[in-house]
Amino acid sequence: MDLLEFLKKESLLTVKPLSILQLARKFKRMSGSSTETELIETEIYGHQRRIPTYSEIDWITRIRMMFTLGYIIYKEEIKEWNLHKYGEIKLNQSSRILTFVPKDKSYRLEGDFDEILAEEERMDCHIANGLKSEDDLLFLKFIAEKSLNVTAPLTIISLCDEYIKECGVPKTINTLQGYIRQIRSAIPHTIYFDLERKVRMMFAISAKIEKEFLAELQKDAFVALDDQQHIIEYRSNDNSIHLKGLHDSAAKVGTRGDDSIGASISAKKPFFYTPQQCEDLFDHLALRAFQATEPLNVKRLISNYNKDKGITQSKLPMNAFISSLFETIKAKDDWSLQQRVQMLFVLGVKLDSDYVTVLEKKADVVTDYEMRITKYSSHREKFHLEVINEEKEKEVEVKAEERMRRSRRTNPVVSEDQKPFGTPSKKLKLEPKNEEPSETPPDAQDDADRTRNDVAEPAVVKSEGTIPLLHILEGLKMMVEELNSLNLSADIKKIDKSLRDAKNKDISILVCHLDIALQSCFLLSTKRLHNVWSAESEKPYGEFVRIFNKTISSWNSPGLAELQTIINGNLAEKNKKFVSMGSFSSGLNHILAVIIP
Incomplete structure (x- = not known):
């Protein structure tokens, strides 16, 4: 097939300008040519520039080719070639034919080739940047x-x-x-x-x-x-x-009965689930998920199901089925949001950032670095889900006790000028001298005694004048322990590494993880500290902020300014807070090293 004849035929069949790239692809497909599309595209542009020189083609056809291929023609050339005798011609701002109506008005050519170029440029930009x-x-x-x-x-x-x-x-x-x-x-x-x-x-x-x-x-x-x-x-x-x-969304993980593509795949790869097996397995998982209150091992559930049903297969179909769960659950329009969240949580399904954003409009949502739900609290309904990692909590408690024993063993009581850098000084006068003791229930008083005993003795002198400071330290300790239970330290390392490697990569999901982690830190820090303060003190929250600011003002460590900003922040505006996770972490680590045993 001759390329020029192909362009001539296409120009006579259309009344709108055509993409050069589309024409190149179509010619390659119809002719069966082995030439690269880019080379065909370049050749078409060569024909575009030479259209006026093709004397073997009549002028009406050449005008249509100029219009179709976006040839740039100037008014002087229109006069020189006397093209107005063939019909009415209008040009756009870049001197390409915008409209052409022949003398007999049998058809009308209309369209802006510049829009095609702009769209291709946007697509190129999408490929280059998106x-x-x-x-x-x-x-x-x-x-x-x-x-x-x-x-x-x-x-x-x-x-x-x-x-x-x-x-x-x-x-x-x-x-x-x-x-x-x-x-x-x-x-x-x-x-x-x-x-x-x-x-x-x-x-x-x-x-x-x-x-x-x-x-x-x-x-x-x-x-x-x-x-x-x-x-x-x-x-x-x-x-x-x-x-x-x-x-069939459920059947996307396996073959589709008698269709050829599914058959060819199953011939090359291990056995996949049939559509009916997918549906039965999904119903089985849904039943187990709705009965559970904590995450289940989905692979073990599927393996047990396969064993009961006599299904033998490799890991590939199982992993493929698990990967399809998110789309399948999300597409369940007949389910309530609570049912979908319950199944996503219990089965440990990985979400995407868009769906997390949707959920956050209706609940407080915390996910791990793989976008699995670890905590979900509905804003309106009494619906709460949370991963309880007992082993992690025990590990944190053991480490805390070990630090306390090591601190008391290696740090005897020292004088004021021998205290380590960052230790709050009695000279700060953190509390008014005339403080009226508040009435505290016996249980709360016992908790308060345990709280004061858990804090390192060398760091803070246990006296009535420093009890509010002890509340602050206990709150910080609880906050750090809870942050440790979320394993944010591992997230920080991954975030730091991802940021270093993110020069030409999409970091939108990374930013989403970072934002969720920061919001978790913010909520934990403010709520924990405020709750501990309110539990045993009648002082207003503003007094807590004043004392906290005065306390940390004697320390000099990266991240404390950000931490101070977070503590001072308004809970209603938590989504507007965004600070460096590294700085925030360094501030907490400094507090841990200096005042938490």
């Missing part, structure tokens, strides 16, 4: 390639797994699934792919079809959608394309 790396761009090309000859919806988990194995990229299946969710909504609005490629990709990766795009498709084809707005059948009017298949 995908963040060559690996992501490679994945986009991989999906487009796999969609070319598709005849039934692809298995998303297997597609991601195949990409990881074939290309050897350091990506997780969850990461790739997140990117697929992004391109599903972007495909209809870009001219980076022609209509046929868009249809094949959206069908292959189970993208939802919007009404506007559906209307465009129905001009040249029969289109049928399921109740989730996925294409289940597409048949072009000229019968050049026929796509047919069902989209």
